[in-house]
Amino acid sequence: MLAAPTPEEAAAALAGRLAAQAALTDQEGGFPTEEFQWLGAAGLLTAPLSQALGGAGLLAPPQTLSMLRTLKHLGRGNLAVGRVYEGHLNALQLTQRFGQPAQVQRWAADARQGRLFGVWNTEAQDGVHLEPLPEGRFRLRGSKTFGSGAGHLTRPLITGALPDGGWQMFILPADEQLPTLDASFWKPLGMRATASFRVDLTGAEIGPQDLLGPPGAYYQQPWFSGGAIRFAAVQLGAAEAVFDETRRFLRDLGRLDDPYQKMRLGEMAMLVESGNLWLRGAADHATRPAAEADVAATIAYANLMRTAIEEICLRTLQLAERCVGARGLLRPEPFERLHRDLTHYLRQPAPDAAVADAGRFVLAHPTPAHSLWNA
Structure with a gap:
């Protein structure tokens, strides 16, 4: 018997389906109701619950990289779905961390019944x-x-x-x-x-x-600020979608031999892959034994990661616009929606303070750069 898909595999399998339907709910007051039914059928609404509660244990520290990749795949399919799912995951994380046993059981039962948290x-x-x-x-x-x-x-x-x-x-x-x-x-x-x-x-x-x-x-650290790695993962998924759609658009136009397009796609590939390396680094740092005790380092690394992902996304959007030109920004091409959604979602609170916090940390710690994040 084949094993059930992991949450990461389920999200990756849904990404294309989510993308194909994203334009239908792209309106003020719209909501991806059907899409969340798909997530429920795939087990993703209960995935953040511990295995004892009937979930997949997606929030367990060893699963942090898989959690981030799950969020990335959903963002790749539809940024609105990724954003709402990240809130669902965050809420279930907080209920399991701070709830009394009877509360945790009751809210877990709600999640198993398909109720959406945020x-x-x-x-x-x-x-x-x-x-x-x-x-x-x-x-x-x-x-x-x-x-x-x-x-x-x-x-x-x-x-x-x-x-x-x-x-x-x-x-x-x-x-x-x-x-x-x-x-x-x-x-x-x-x-x-x-x-x-x-x-x-x-x-x-x-x-x-x-x-x-x-x-x-709610504001206990490092969990509050450290949670920035989750929304950054969703954002990176949208950058991957922009990359994939740009390459598809150029292929359809027969522009694959243009040297300038090759240069832009090369840079975009570098950006996206660097984002994936940041996901791995953030997961490694968040799951190290000292993560909860070494609050300042955990927050600083999360702030570096969210800042790097923001810059990756902004540069990816800029390069994609140059690749596709005005024609590519006409509907029904997806670039106009992807650009709007990602630009809006990148406006997370206090971006400058996040960088300054990381700067304060490194100034206060004279550890050599090669070992600064290895403690």
Whole structure:
């Protein structure tokens, strides 16, 4: 009997199918609903669960490289799918890390039933507040912005302020406590199909069984900043898609013998492969025995990796545009959508601070360059 595909193999097998359908959901308010059914059928929605919980153990440290490659393949197929899946994976990681045993079992059962998780942390001035009620319950007040998957996530992990200023995670059963969605908020350059609306939670109520971890757990390091390696892997997948489509476009036009196109494709190949080496380096660094104790080094390496992937993606886009010209940026060619989606997704928070953090680390550690990251 053949062994079941690994999550990495399942994601790689789905990438082409995701790409073929990506244009259909590329509209404001769109969402890749059918695509997530495919992910569920392939076992990818439960893959982040431990094997004891019925998953594939994709979050176990020895599987970090496979996890990153799984995210990369989904980003290669459809960046919106990759982004939402990364949030699903992140939420299940946090539930397993900080949840009480009964909570972990309940949320794992939700994932096995096909419920989609995600993380809603970003907010504006009207952020979420938890107002105490009797018996350890809370009434919610306020909104989250960039609530990716709004209207489709039934188990979003949300953060909010306690009366004493603590920052508390909770899982909202959004199929029972329906938030108010403001789709007019989401008028983006790209990533239209992530349905990242403003989500008003005012009036919803949660109980102690919905609270996840102690106040402040969401920002615990190195996991918070170190998680940047996950979204960078999704971004690299989109760069690979740009490379593949550029080569296909030139082949269709019969431009393979042009020396300048050869030069551009050579540079693009170098960029993409360097990104894959960064994935391997990030996985090796994140899984070393001292990763959790050596917080500063783990964060600094993750910041280097996300910065390198950003530069790889930006340069890949620039080279692809020169290769395909104005003709290639006309629909139904995929470049216009890929460019919009990747450009938008690359705008992750605090890119300059990420580089500065890595600089502070290396300035504070006089270790020779050849062994700086080997501790």
